[in-house]
Amino acid sequence: MVCKLCGPKLSLCGLVLSVWGVIQLTLMGVFYHIRAVALLEDLPLEEGHHDIDHFIANVEYGYTTNAQNCWIAALLYLVTLVVSGHQFWMNNRSSVSM
Amino acid sequence: MGSLFRSEEMTLCQLFLQSEAAYACVSELGELGLVQFRDLNPDVNAFQRKFVNEVRRCDEMERKLRYLEKEIRKDGIPMLEIPGECPEAPQPREMIDLEATFEKLENELREVNQNAEALKRNYLELTELKHILRKTQVFFDEHEGGANITTESMTRALISDDPNNHMGQVQLGYRDKQESLEFLPCFVAGVILRERIPAFERMLWRACRGNVFLRQAEIDTPLEDPSSSDQVYKSVFIIFFQGDQLKTRVKKICEGFRATLYPCPEAPADRREMAMGVMTRIEDLNTVLGQTQDHRHRVLVAAAKNIRNWFVKVRKIKAIYHTLNLFNLDVTQKCLIAECWVPALDMETIQLALRRGTERSGSSVPPILNRMETLEDPPTYNRNNKFTIAFQNLIYAYGVATYREVNPAPYTIITFPFLFAVMFGDLGHGALMAIFGFWMCYKEKPLQAKKIDSEIWNIFFGGRYIILLMGLFSMYTGLIYNDIFSKSLNIFGSSWRNNYNISTLETNKLLQLNPDSWDYLQAPYPFGIDPVWQLAEANKIIFMNAYKMKISIIIGVFHMLFGVCMSLWNHLYFKRRISIYVEFIPQIIFLTVLFFYMVLLMFMKWTFYGATIDHFGSQEPDIVKSSGFCAPSILITFINMMLFKTDENPRTQCDPTMYPGQIGLQKFFVLVALVCVPVMLFGKPYFIMQERKKRALQGLQPLAENAENGTAGGAPVPTSHHQDEEISEVFIHQAIHTIEYVLGSISHTASYLRLWALSLAHAQLAEVAWNMLLRKGLKSAGYEGGVFLYVVFAGWAAISVSILVLMEGLSAFLHTLRLHWVEFQSKFYAGEGYLFQPFSFEVILDSAGQAEE
Numbered sequence A: 001m002v003c004k005l006c007g008p009k010l011s012l013c014g015l016v017l018s019v020w021g022v023i024q025l026t027l028m029g030v031f032y033h034i035r036a037v038a039l040l041e042d043l044p045l046e047e048g049h050h051d052i053d054h055f056i057a058n059v060e061y062g063y064t065t066n067a068q069n070c071w072i073a074a075l076l077y078l079v080t081l082v083v084s085g086h087q088f089w090m091n092n093r094s095s096v097s098m
Numbered sequence B: 001m002g003s004l005f006r007s008e009e010m011t012l013c014q015l016f017l018q019s020e021a022a023y024a025c026v027s028e029l030g031e032l033g034l035v036q037f038r039d040l041n042p043d044v045n046a047f048q049r050k051f052v053n054e055v056r057r058c059d060e061m062e063r064k065l066r067y068l069e070k071e072i073r074k075d076g077i078p079m080l081e082i083p084g085e086c087p088e089a090p091q092p093r094e095m096i097d098l099e100a101t102f103e104k105l106e107n108e109l110r111e112v113n114q115n116a117e118a119l120k121r122n123y124l125e126l127t128e129l130k131h132i133l134r135k136t137q138v139f140f141d142e143h144e145g146g147a148n149i150t151t152e153s154m155t156r157a158l159i160s161d162d163p164n165n166h167m168g169q170v171q172l173g174y175r176d177k178q179e180s181l182e183f184l185p186c187f188v189a190g191v192i193l194r195e196r197i198p199a200f201e202r203m204l205w206r207a208c209r210g211n212v213f214l215r216q217a218e219i220d221t222p223l224e225d226p227s228s229s230d231q232v233y234k235s236v237f238i239i240f241f242q243g244d245q246l247k248t249r250v251k252k253i254c255e256g257f258r259a260t261l262y263p264c265p266e267a268p269a270d271r272r273e274m275a276m277g278v279m280t281r282i283e284d285l286n287t288v289l290g291q292t293q294d295h296r297h298r299v300l301v302a303a304a305k306n307i308r309n310w311f312v313k314v315r316k317i318k319a320i321y322h323t324l325n326l327f328n329l330d331v332t333q334k335c336l337i338a339e340c341w342v343p344a345l346d347m348e349t350i351q352l353a354l355r356r357g358t359e360r361s362g363s364s365v366p367p368i369l370n371r372m373e374t375l376e377d378p379p380t381y382n383r384n385n386k387f388t389i390a391f392q393n394l395i396y397a398y399g400v401a402t403y404r405e406v407n408p409a410p411y412t413i414i415t416f417p418f419l420f421a422v423m424f425g426d427l428g429h430g431a432l433m434a435i436f437g438f439w440m441c442y443k444e445k446p447l448q449a450k451k452i453d454s455e456i457w458n459i460f461f462g463g464r465y466i467i468l469l470m471g472l473f474s475m476y477t478g479l480i481y482n483d484i485f486s487k488s489l490n491i492f493g494s495s496w497r498n499n500y501n502i503s504t505l506e507t508n509k510l511l512q513l514n515p516d517s518w519d520y521l522q523a524p525y526p527f528g529i530d531p532v533w534q535l536a537e538a539n540k541i542i543f544m545n546a547y548k549m550k551i552s553i554i555i556g557v558f559h560m561l562f563g564v565c566m567s568l569w570n571h572l573y574f575k576r577r578i579s580i581y582v583e584f585i586p587q588i589i590f591l592t593v594l595f596f597y598m599v600l601l602m603f604m605k606w607t608f609y610g611a612t613i614d615h616f617g618s619q620e621p622d623i624v625k626s627s628g629f630c631a632p633s634i635l636i637t638f639i640n641m642m643l644f645k646t647d648e649n650p651r652t653q654c655d656p657t658m659y660p661g662q663i664g665l666q667k668f669f670v671l672v673a674l675v676c677v678p679v680m681l682f683g684k685p686y687f688i689m690q691e692r693k694k695r696a697l698q699g700l701q702p703l704a705e706n707a708e709n710g711t712a713g714g715a716p717v718p719t720s721h722h723q724d725e726e727i728s729e730v731f732i733h734q735a736i737h738t739i740e741y742v743l744g745s746i747s748h749t750a751s752y753l754r755l756w757a758l759s760l761a762h763a764q765l766a767e768v769a770w771n772m773l774l775r776k777g778l779k780s781a782g783y784e785g786g787v788f789l790y791v792v793f794a795g796w797a798a799i800s801v802s803i804l805v806l807m808e809g810l811s812a813f814l815h816t817l818r819l820h821w822v823e824f825q826s827k828f829y830a831g832e833g834y835l836f837q838p839f840s841f842e843v844i845l846d847s848a849g850q851a852e853e
Helices: A010-034 A037-042 A052-097 B017-030 B052-075 B094-145 B147-161 B163-174 B194-207 B244-258 B268-324 B344-361 B389-399 B407-421 B427-442 B444-450 B456-464 B464-481 B502-507 B532-535 B540-573 B578-610 B623-627 B634-643 B660-697 B702-710 B727-751 B754-778 B782-829 B841-853
Strands: B010-018 B184-193 B213-220 B234-241 B260-264 B335-343 B368-372
Touching: A010 A037, A010 A052, A010 B335, A010 B727, A010 B782, A037 A052, A037 B532, A037 B754, A052 B234, A052 B502, A052 B754, A052 B782, B010 B017, B010 B344, B017 B335, B017 B344, B052 B094, B052 B268, B094 B184, B094 B213, B094 B234, B094 B268, B147 B464, B163 B540, B184 B194, B184 B660, B194 B234, B194 B244, B194 B344, B194 B389, B234 B244, B260 B782, B268 B841, B335 B344, B335 B368, B344 B368, B344 B578, B389 B464, B407 B464, B407 B540, B407 B754, B407 B782, B427 B444, B427 B464, B427 B782, B532 B540, B540 B754, B540 B782, B578 B660, B634 B660, B660 B727, B702 B754, B727 B782, B754 B782
Parallel strands: none
Antiparallel strands: B010 B335, B010 B368, B184 B234, B184 B260, B213 B234
8 A cells, every 4th residue: 555645634735725726727727718808917928019910819829828727737636636635545544443 | 482682581589499309409400501599698608508518528529530530541441421311410319329439449449559559669670680680690601701801800900099909809708609709809780770871880980989890781671660650771780899898889879870789699500590580470470460450450441431420420419519508598497598590481491390309309398489579680691502602602702781682693693794794705715714614514513522622723613603604795795896816707798898999909008998988888787896897907996995985884874773773672672761762863863864864975976977878978068967077076075064065066067966955955964963962962861850850859769669678588689770870970971972972973984994995905915816826827838837837826725725714804803893892782782781600510511521621
C-alpha cells in the first residue's frame, strides 16, 4: 500500500480545496468557452490595437486558451482530489483501526 | 405551548412537603426541570444547614469516584457511556449501599496499588541486582585475565600519588577471603541513573584524588520506576578502592548521587549462586505481580462498567440535598416548606410529578402546592428549541428581557441574517458560508456526540443555524447585487446595448452608454443589478454607492419604525395608557414625518425622473422636467427642509420642487416633529403629577394596602414603583429618555449607513483579491498558464476564506449585532429581567461533565 504522506488536517484541507477548485474552474472554463463578457477583463490581450478585426481575433484566441487553461487547472485539481481523498481515507482508516 | 413573543407567565408557589416524601418529590421535580427554588434561609451559613451532612457524604463519594476514574483512565479501560437513559436518583437508603460499595472499592484498590508498588520495588531491586551480577561478572572476568597488570598499575599509581596511602597494601587484608583475591582491592557495586554517570565519575575522581577505579556498563533495557512508573535508563557501576576511609567517602558520594548499592560477593562461585537465587526470585515475583495486575484489572473493569452510572447517581443525590437545604423547616419538624417559581402552564405537570414522588416514598399525606401573590418580578423564561435558542442567546447577551416584555428574538431570526447579508452580499462567499452551516446542521448529532473542546469550534457549532441562514441570505443579496466573487452573472440578458459605430469604438478609450436613448432597452434587468455595471469601470462605484446608501436608509427606517411599533405592544400589555399617548404616538410621528418622509422622497425620485420613451433627448419643457437631468439630491433636499431654507435651483429649466406644495408640507412636517419633542419631554411627568394630586385629594393610598395584604409567607416586598419616585427624578429620567430618542433617531438613521459601507468594503476587497491573484493566473498565456492557474487558485481560495469569509464575516456579524442591540432594541426593549434557572438534573449533570473535562 502507498504510505501516508500527510496528516488528517492537511488531507481534509486538500480535499475541500480541490472540490472547490474542480467545480469553480470547470465552470469558469465553460464560461470562457461561451465567451462570457464578465470575464473579458481577465484575458491575456496584447496592448495597442488599431484594427478591430485584429482585436476580435485576439479576444477569440484569448477566450479559447483561457478555457483550456481553466480546464487544465481543473484536471490538476481532480488529481489533487484523488490524492487527498486517498490520504484522507488512509488517515481515517488508520485512526479507526487504532 | 407558550409562544416566543413573550416570556412565560410565572407563578410563585409555596410547596409543603412531608419530610419523608420531600426527597422523592424533589427528585421528581429535578427530572422535570421546570421549577426554580428560592433560598429561604439566605442568612444561614452553608455549614449550619440541615442536610449538610448528606452533602458532605456525597462530596466524599464523588472524591472516591474521581479516584476510581483516574485509576481506570490510567489503565486505559474504556468507560461505558450510559446506554439510553440516565438512572433515576436513588432512594436515600441506597446511599448507604453506594457508600459501602465505593468504600470497599477504594480500599481494595488502594491495597492493590500499595502491594503492587511494593512488589514492583522489590522487582526493581532484584532486576538491578541481576544486572549487577551479570555485568560485574564481565569486569571480574576481564580482571582475572589480566589481573596482575591492572592491579600493579593501580597500586603504582596509588603509591606515587599519595605516600600516606602506603597502608593500602596492608589493608588488603581487610577481607577474610583475601587469599583468593590477593591483589584485589575492596569494591562496591551499584546502579545509578545513566545521565548522572559523568558527574558521578568526576566527583569520585576529585573527592578521592584519583585513587578509585570506576567501571560502568549500561543496562540496555529500561527499568520502571515504581513510584512514578516512568521508564528510566540506568547503568551498573563498580568501584574499586582501598581503605576504609575511601570506602566511607565513596559510599557518601554514592548516596549523594542516589545510587543504589548492592552487596556483591567476591567469589565467583558465590556470585553464580546468588545469580541463580535472584533469577528464581524474579520469576516468583513475576507471577505474583501478574496476579496482582490481573486482580487490579478485574476490579477496575467491573468498576468501569458502572462508574458513569454511579457518577450520575451521586450527583443527583447531591443536587437533591443541596436543594433541600434551601427549604424552610416547619415548626413541628414534620414538613418542609419551599418557595419556587413555576411556569403557570406547567402547574399540572408539576402536580403530577409531586404525586408520583409521594407514591414512590410511600407517604400518605399529599404535598400541597399553593399559589402565592407577590409583587416581586418573576424570572424570565422563554421556551426555546435548538433553532431559536441561538437567536435568543444573541438577545440575552445584551440583557435578559424584563418579565413578559416583547421578546425581539422571533424577529431577529429573519432580520439578523438579512442585515448581515446586506453587508456580506456575495453569492460565492455566501455559498461557502451556507455550505459550512449546512454541514454542521446535517451532521448535528455526530458532531454533538464528539464533544470537541475547542472554544472557537463551540462558538461556530452553537451558531450553526445562524451561520446557515446568514449564508443563504447572503446568496440572495449576492444575486441582487449580482456579485459572485466580484464577477457578475448575466442570467436574463443585459438591458444595455452598444449602438456606437466602429470608427467611434476604434478612436475612444472610454465611451458612455446613455440611458436616455436606445442604448438602454428601457426595461430593467428582471432581477437585481444589471450585470453590465460590473464592466463600467468609470462609474460603477458611484452608481452602486447611490443605490446601496438609499437601500440602507430605507431598511434602517423600516427597522426602527418596527421597533417603535413593538413598544406599543409593551405599553398595551403593561397597561401604561399614558405612555401610549405621550411616548409612543409622538415617537412614531417624529420618526414618520422626518425619516419616513425622506424614504418617500427616495421612492419619488426613483419613479418621477427618467427617460421618456420616444422623446429621447427632447428639449420640450415637460420632458426635460421629468428627465434625469432634473432629479434633485435627496440629501440636500432633506437638509434644506430641516433648515427651512430653499436653494435657488441652478438648473433653470427644472421645477424648484419635486411636487407642488412641497415646501409648505415640509415646513409643516418639521413643525409637527418639533412639537412632538416637548410632548415626549413633559407629557409623562405632567400626568404623573396630576395623578398624585388626585390621590392626595382622595387621601388614600390603595397601593400600599394591596402590598400588605398580598404578600404572604414573608416574601420581601419590592420597592420599585415609579409612583414613589421623586418628581424631579421622573423629570430627569424622562429628559434622558427623550434626548436619547430624538438625537438617537438621527444618529441611528445615519448608523444604518454602515450597511452600505461594509457592503462596499466587501465588494471592493473581493475585487482586489480577484484582480491581484486570480487575474494573474488567468492572464498568463500558453498551456503552462494552466499549471500557474492551479497554484494561484489555491492562494486566492485561501485569501477568500480567511479574509473575505472569516474576517469580513466576523465584522459584518458584529455590525449586525450592534444594529440589533442599539438601533432596534433601544426602541422598545428594557432587558432588565433575570433568567429562570430551573432545578434540573440535566443541566447539573451537563455542567458537572464539562467541569470534569
